[in-house]
Amino acid sequence: MAVGWVGFALLPWYGLDGFFGLSWLFDGYPLDSEVAPALFLNLQGQKLWLAPLGFLLLAPFLLWGRAKSDPLFGRLLILVGAAGFGWLLVQGFSIGLRGWQFDWLNGLFGELGDRQFGMGYGALLVAGAFLFLFTLGVAARGAIGGDVFVVSSIGFVVTMVAIFIFMPILQMFANAMETDTGYSPLVFLGKLFSERIWGLDCVFGGTRCGVAWNSLLLAVLVGLATTFLGLVFALVVTRTGFKYGKLLRALTVLPIITPAFVIGLAIILLFGLSGAVTQGISGMLGIQPTRWVYGLPGLLIAQLLAFTPIAFLVLIGVVEGVSPSMEEASQTLRASRWQTFWTVSLPLMRPGLANAFLLGFIESLADFGNPLVLSGNYDVLSTEIFFAIVGAQNDAGLAAILALVLLVFTLGAFYAQRFWLGKRSYTTVSGKGDSGVHPHLPSVLTWVLYAIAGVWTFFTVVVYATIFYGSFVKLWGVDQTLTFQHYIKAFSIGWTGFGLHWSGSAWQSFWTTMEIALISAPLTAGIGLLTAYLLVRQNFRGKNAFEFATMLSFAIPGTVIGVSYIIAFNVPPIELTGTGIILVLSFIFRNMPVGVRAGVASMSQLDRSLDESSLTLGANSFQTFRRIILPLLRPAMLAALVYSFVRAMTAISAVIFLVSARYDLSTSYIVGRVENNEYGIAIAYSTVLIFVMLVVIGLMQLLVGRRNIGRRGVQSKGGWSVRTNVGIPTGGQQTIAGAG
Numbered sequence: 001m002a003v004g005w006v007g008f009a010l011l012p013w014y015g016l017d018g019f020f021g022l023s024w025l026f027d028g029y030p031l032d033s034e035v036a037p038a039l040f041l042n043l044q045g046q047k048l049w050l051a052p053l054g055f056l057l058l059a060p061f062l063l064w065g066r067a068k069s070d071p072l073f074g075r076l077l078i079l080v081g082a083a084g085f086g087w088l089l090v091q092g093f094s095i096g097l098r099g100w101q102f103d104w105l106n107g108l109f110g111e112l113g114d115r116q117f118g119m120g121y122g123a124l125l126v127a128g129a130f131l132f133l134f135t136l137g138v139a140a141r142g143a144i145g146g147d148v149f150v151v152s153s154i155g156f157v158v159t160m161v162a163i164f165i166f167m168p169i170l171q172m173f174a175n176a177m178e179t180d181t182g183y184s185p186l187v188f189l190g191k192l193f194s195e196r197i198w199g200l201d202c203v204f205g206g207t208r209c210g211v212a213w214n215s216l217l218l219a220v221l222v223g224l225a226t227t228f229l230g231l232v233f234a235l236v237v238t239r240t241g242f243k244y245g246k247l248l249r250a251l252t253v254l255p256i257i258t259p260a261f262v263i264g265l266a267i268i269l270l271f272g273l274s275g276a277v278t279q280g281i282s283g284m285l286g287i288q289p290t291r292w293v294y295g296l297p298g299l300l301i302a303q304l305l306a307f308t309p310i311a312f313l314v315l316i317g318v319v320e321g322v323s324p325s326m327e328e329a330s331q332t333l334r335a336s337r338w339q340t341f342w343t344v345s346l347p348l349m350r351p352g353l354a355n356a357f358l359l360g361f362i363e364s365l366a367d368f369g370n371p372l373v374l375s376g377n378y379d380v381l382s383t384e385i386f387f388a389i390v391g392a393q394n395d396a397g398l399a400a401i402l403a404l405v406l407l408v409f410t411l412g413a414f415y416a417q418r419f420w421l422g423k424r425s426y427t428t429v430s431g432k433g434d435s436g437v438h439p440h441l442p443s444v445l446t447w448v449l450y451a452i453a454g455v456w457t458f459f460t461v462v463v464y465a466t467i468f469y470g471s472f473v474k475l476w477g478v479d480q481t482l483t484f485q486h487y488i489k490a491f492s493i494g495w496t497g498f499g500l501h502w503s504g505s506a507w508q509s510f511w512t513t514m515e516i517a518l519i520s521a522p523l524t525a526g527i528g529l530l531t532a533y534l535l536v537r538q539n540f541r542g543k544n545a546f547e548f549a550t551m552l553s554f555a556i557p558g559t560v561i562g563v564s565y566i567i568a569f570n571v572p573p574i575e576l577t578g579t580g581i582i583l584v585l586s587f588i589f590r591n592m593p594v595g596v597r598a599g600v601a602s603m604s605q606l607d608r609s610l611d612e613s614s615l616t617l618g619a620n621s622f623q624t625f626r627r628i629i630l631p632l633l634r635p636a637m638l639a640a641l642v643y644s645f646v647r648a649m650t651a652i653s654a655v656i657f658l659v660s661a662r663y664d665l666s667t668s669y670i671v672g673r674v675e676n677n678e679y680g681i682a683i684a685y686s687t688v689l690i691f692v693m694l695v696v697i698g699l700m701q702l703l704v705g706r707r708n709i710g711r712r713g714v715q716s717k718g719g720w721s722v723r724t725n726v727g728i729p730t731g732g733q734q735t736i737a738g739a740g
Contacts, residue, residue: 001057001060001061001133003125003128003129004125004126004130004133005057007037007121007122007123007125007126007128007129008037008039008053008057008122008125008126009037009038009039009040010030010037010122011037011120011121011122012024012029012034012035012036012037012120012121012122013036013038013047013050013119013120013121014034014035014116014117014119014122014123015118015119015120016034016120031044033047037122038053038054038122038123038126039054042054047114047116050091052087053084053087053088056080056083056084056130057084057126057129059080060076060077060080060133062076063076063077068140068146069140073137073140074137074138074139074141075137075141076137077133077134077136078134078137078138078141079137080133080134081132081133081134081135081136081137082134084126084129085127085130085131088126088130089573092119092123092574093573095112095114095116095572096115096571096572096573097115097116097117097572098115099112099113099114100112116572117572118571118572118573118574118575118576119572119573119574119575123573131155131156132152132155132156134155135151135152135154135155135156136148136152139151139152143540144538144540147620147621149620149621149622149625150538150621153530154540154546157527157531157534157550158549160527160589161550161552161553161589162549164585164588165549165553165589166552167568168561168564168565168567168568168569169403169564171564171567171568172403172560172563172564172567172568173400173404175396175400175567176396176397176398176399176400176401187397188397188401191397191398192404192405196211197210197211197402197405198212199213200213208377211379211381211384212381214296214378214379214380215364215365215380215406216409217296218296218299218300218303218364218378218380219361219362219364219365219413220361221300222300222303222304222360222361222364223357223358223360223361223364223413224357224360225300225304225308225360226303226304226310226311226356226357226360227311227315227357227360229304229308229311229312229452229456230308230309230310230311230312230314230315231311231315231349231353231356232449232452232453233312233316233453234315234316235319235441236248236449237316238316238320238438239319239440239441240440240446240450241440242450248457250694251457251460251461254309254460254464254690255305255306255307255308255309255463256306256307256309256642257649257650257689257690257693257694258306258464258467258686258689259369259650259652259666259667259686261372261652261670262467262682262683262686263302263305263306263370263463264302264369264370264372264374265373265467265679265683266463266464266466266467266470267293267301267305267374267463268293268298268373269466270462270463270466271292271293272291272293273290273291274289275293276466291376293374294374294375294376294377295374295375295376295377295378296378298374298376299371299374299375299378299380302370302373302374303363303364303370305459305460305463306363306367306370307359307360307363307364307367308456310356310359310360310594310643311357311359311360313598313638313639313642313643314352314356314597314598314601315349315352315353316635317352317598317601317635317639318349318351318601318605319352321602321605321635322345322348322349322438322605323605324437324438326344326345326348327345327438327439328437330343331439336442337439337440337441337442338442338445340439341441341442348605350420350421351421351600351601352601354417355417355597355598355600355601358413358414358417358597359594359597361410361413362410362413362593365381365382365406365409365410366382366406366556366558367382368382368558368559368652368653369652369653371383381402381403381406382559382653385399385406385559385560386559386653388402389559396563399559399560399563400560406556407556410551411548414548414551464690467686467687467690470680470683471486471487471683471684471686471687472484472486473680474680475680485680486680486681486683486684487684487688488504489681490504490505490506490681490684490685490688491504491506491510491688492504505681506666506681506685506688508664509666509668509669510666510688512663512665513648513649513666514649514692515580516580516583516648516663517587517645517649518696520587520588520591520644520648521641521644521645521648522641523588524587524591524592524595524640524644525595525637525640525641525644527592527595528591528592528593528594528595528596528598528640528644529596529599529630529636529637529640530625531550531592531595532595532596532597532598532599532603532636533599533603533625533629534546535547535550535600536599536600536603536604537603537608537611537629550592550596551593553590553592553593558590558652558653558654558655559653559654559656559657561586561653561654562654562655562656562657565582565585565586565654565657565658566658577660578660578662578663579660579663580663582658583655583663583665586654586658587647587648587651588644590647590651590654591643591644591647591648592644594639594640594643594644595636595639595640595643595644598635598636598640599633599640602632602633602635602636603629603636606629606632610628610629610632611624611628611629614627614628634704637704638700638701638704641700641704642700645693645696645697645700646697649666649692649693650666650667650689651665651667652667652668655667655668656668656671669685670682670685673685
């Protein structure tokens, strides 16, 4: 209630130019209508449609002195919360910049003679207050055992997903069916089942298949290959005694911190018609160079480079999380190391394998940068959506239909994953004694893994050496003179009479990108892990629909997310176009599924007895989540932080529609340089971004730390000891894996 009244009576109700600024305090506050709180507007006889919100915020005072067990307590809060939140939405969507938003309201009430802008600080806090009054009432009525934290978390996530995922997509699909004469389902169906999408000419000797089949084939190949390579690197780092695991971790993460089209450009420089490798092989063997890299082969290579790190980040936490006691028990029963790995270790990794495949599959479908550079005549859904929106077609309806096809493929993969995992338990970490030490893999398997990881690592190094070298070349393919001019033009620093001057052309976009990425990364990780906790640890009605909703944004290409955000948030009640907030929101809800899937995979290995022990000792669910679950989710937390930060730094498809002159991002700047044929500056900027992201990822690793659940290389003078303690909320500290 206090938060609601602060929003209603003290803070500006409508949005301001510069959301985080405080200049409104000195600009006519609190009486000027542009910066006035809702209460002051009403007292001046303005915006009287906001007055019911104030009366609803007074209603909970009727519960003063009543116990939460009183039936009236829950009923009144549910009524107040639902009515307040509902009225906030109704008045917001009914009254806009031109008065009534709908003609029938003009006919019913006459001309309004007033208008309103998008919601601001005050409306945000009041909306939050009504939402949590509603969830408090639901909990008081006994939902989910009366657990306020769990009920409020579900309500918060559902509301955010509804507003920032479902609403934009539904508005875009509504626009897709709209024609000059109204809505036309027949036109919609005609486009949906067109030859262009589902054609099978390639099967019958033709040269092209429909874009749906092309995208599906590529996504399946990428999902399988990235899962395999991710598992290889995870096993090499954690199970072979490899001495340079930290270096290998850094190399495997390199592709994910690179803008996608830069990897595609490097592949063209190596394997294109005039590429270094192509020309070298042609000269040695006398083979005529071809354009083989443009199409499925080149796309597959580029996406494997780009998305293998995602599988690695998901799988390394799962591989580390398999309890050594299971493997020791197998060997005690005289199983060989190979039998132990094949029948014990690998089956316990199935949640991670399934999640890694799902993420690789979805990433491939939604990838925009690599197909834009390398697809050639191999058309895929993401680029077709882009050209349908911004090309000569200008057909938003076709773009929405293509997005619907992509969504069907993603949901199919999602349910196939659930079917493969089944209802079996993969729990290996419990609150019992020390879990021991992981056995090494069989020697033959170890050398096979070394060979695969070595070849892929060498290829990755060659690609990045090409990128790095290209940033110093004056004009690639024409003038190979080495120069620093690209870095100087982009990142020069001067000194003037007013102090330090960031004179390089890239500085503005660089600092803006860093700010947006550092704000969005922890928010993305937090919401993702909270959602994973609700999915794995709580049972509630509508859980399957809840899980589907959290994955929906990942199934839609960034191009569609960007366009749908422009349609939904360009006008009141939520007016965000041109601000930094719309960029932060797009990154949060676009990247949240990675945190969800990484959290689900890791949390599936944590025994519920940990939660039950904490609750038995008097902690509530929030304390249990914060002090028991989160410390054991450090690999998932790091995966979510790294992925969301990197994606915010390197995203192209969504932000290309959302950037503005004030909020220009690195990727849009680089695309602009490529369009102007300034490849040197584009590659130089990308190189700087790679080094900056490596530094930030290293700092995140230090900040998050690592999880130890056994005697893994932590040795004291008197023997083995356990490093990681998890606080049991009873005042003391108890070791999760027992005494050393």
